[in-house]
Amino acid sequence: MVLIDLEGLGHTPKSASTLSTDLAKRLDEVDATYRAPLTNHHADGTLCPADHKHTSSGKPLHTDCPGRAYTRTVCSCRWKKKEEESGKGYVNECRKRRLASHAEG
Numbered sequence: 001m002v003l004i005d006l007e008g009l010g011h012t013p014k015s016a017s018t019l020s021t022d023l024a025k026r027l028d029e030v031d032a033t034y035r036a037p038l039t040n041h042h043a044d045g046t047l048c049p050a051d052h053k054h055t056s057s058g059k060p061l062h063t064d065c066p067g068r069a070y071t072r073t074v075c076s077c078r079w080k081k082k083e084e085e086s087g088k089g090y091v092n093e094c095r096k097r098r099l100a101s102h103a104e105g
Helices: 022-029 088-104
Strands: 038-041 072-076 080-083
Touching: 038 088, 072 088, 080 088
Parallel strands: none
Antiparallel strands: 038 072, 072 080
């Protein structure tokens, strides 16, 4: 259980400050909601922007994009999955399984 005193003796809505970075980080660790965003990357390791579309094999449909070399997901619990050969669909399936395992408890 976490109690946060934001208003009371000596505190008013105008004087209450935001949460400290340390406290916000600790609340994220306690939070039962896990996140695992799916990201695409170029061969040099740079992030491929979300507005760059690709064919199912990773070939770019955007003129300035060198193409998707791999897809990666990192869960907020620090679990990681990176796949170059199996592709985006496999990484996404692993991501969904990992998030479901958190929900099971």
